[in-house]
Amino acid sequence: MLLISAQEMRQAFPMEEVIVAVKEAYKILAEGKSIVPLRTNIPVKKHNGQILFMPSYVEGIDFAGIKVVSVYPKNVEKGLPSVPATMILVDGETGVVNAIMDGTYLTRLRTGAASGVATELFSNEDAKKAIIFGAGAQAETQIWALLCARKLEEVYVFDVDFNKAKQFAEQMNQNFKNYGATITAVENADDVLPEVDIITTVTTSKKPVFNGKLIKKGVHINGIGAYTPEMQEIPEEAILKADKIYVDSKSACLAEAGDLIVPIKKGMITEEKITGDIGDYIIGKLPGRESKEEITIFKSVGLAVQDVVTAARIYEKALKLGLGKSITL
Template sequence: MELNQILSVSGGGAAPDGTTLLLSDDEVRRSCDMAAMVDAIEAALGDAPGPQLAMPPRSNLAVEGTFFRVMPAITSRAGVLGLKMLHGSFERGVRYLVVLCDIETGAVTSVLDAAYLTAARTGATAGLATRHLAREDAATVGVIGAGLEAETNLAAVAAVRKIQSVKVFSPRSLRREAFAERMAAELDIEVVPVDTAQAAVAAMDVVVVATNTGSGGPVALRGEWIEPGQHIVSIGSTTPSLREIDVPTFTRADAVVFDAPADAVASESGDVLAWRELDGEAVSAVPTVTELLRAEVPGRRRADDVTVFKSIGAATQDLAGAVAVCERARALKIGTEVRSVAVLKTF
């Protein structure tokens, strides 16, 4: 059975009548299968807005140093409606939550801690973009960054290509060395720490940039380092003040793809804002991964093309990833079933 058929009949990982599945961050981690999540998100993002998908712009609120973001969506193919919410600050930390509801009954089927889920679905989305944009023979990866998002993005790339070796750079030597040891064991491939970001990029087929340079921080990847044939994944600049890649990284590319509409990405990513200031028409013309999946725009045309995938995240990714996690959690009997958290009120 095809994945979209599985999703359409599963009811989004439907719970037994009258119950809600609760999953902690650790339980989400144990229930996450990256290859399955890549497939689930690809199926979800293949739907253009319309009968199968409704996703309004996310709501961003802020008061006294605390931000609050709400990202709702309805995905008919997966049989769910729901939302992701996150709140906090970069100084104190951020909390993430996903709520899934069954479309037919309205029952709250699942409530998930979405801290790891957010990193996993970010990686999975980059994985599906890599599946469609990187060279088929891509076998090496350069990683700039050594945190959780770098881990999940590397794991997703390894799920869609036969990766043989990896180079990783982080400004802190202990972090990059620990990352190399950890991911070599997890993926059973060679992972080598290097001393500079440029060294992590040189001669690599895929380059993953997953950094936290901080508000107003320096870029981590420069377009002048990019080599013919490379596929670039960038996921770190998700607010106007955050920078990760420079404008020449975009202008050097033969194809650039976003995971959300160009106006949404440009309003939230400092990297894309900088590009838009120089060439607003070019930014407005960047297609989404949905258009790529639906063959409405070309991707890689030649082996020596440079391709760039820029991601800020979207509720469809969160819901599709949550459905995949909940399906596996129930199969593995992971999590806690409680009486439905929201009773039905009739009129």
């Protein structure tokens, strides 16, 4: 059994390869070669937290696994990750645990890669400007994935805490200087919304984080942060304007994604507004963007199949590179 740290994962597996792994996961899911139960979400009201258990068996690669991921916003005050997680990877043939790895970093990787896949598949190829809402722990890999998917010139960052956004943008400029984009914090997102080609939301907000009236034709939106029926990042105006709405899993999003559940409950849209699963597009069952003017949305709540496939590829790469600490229980 290998114990694989975040540092070793970072060393072994760049975002470009994570995007390939997550695309593979979506394809396997669409082909029916995986078992992915809905996550078990246990609220811990005493500490304003949630603990989620995300299991999956991926027949397509013969690995299984479970990620235990918690959402504890107050952890930031304690100097701890607000979304701590641990991933356990299991050999599908023997049922033996192959690896235990940093699930917090894994979550950041595969969540960023989800936006990367959708941006690569659905945004206009000549996209130059993007904005990201949220400057928390997940935001760095979101920017990384966007820069891998498109040759962006400008990435704007908005956060309710402008000072946090400024510090984050400065750090991201250092981290990703080789990609050639300028990363800038904005105090008022409305000033730049009409010009951006890609919008990514990665918050835990319970109300829309941008003005849907200001988005331009041809924009692509990644809705990543809201993962419960009460959370809502994407404004209803944007949902109504969308020509195509792709999801990581229609059944999961209809159970968990407030971005879609809220407008459905209000009678503004029906389930038929959802174009379908991104994996079905990948295997050729759904149309993609059909004009530069279309507004596309990708809504993700995160799936265990992404974790298992990404963890399996990291494990294989770690074996090849001699990374990880071998342990026996």
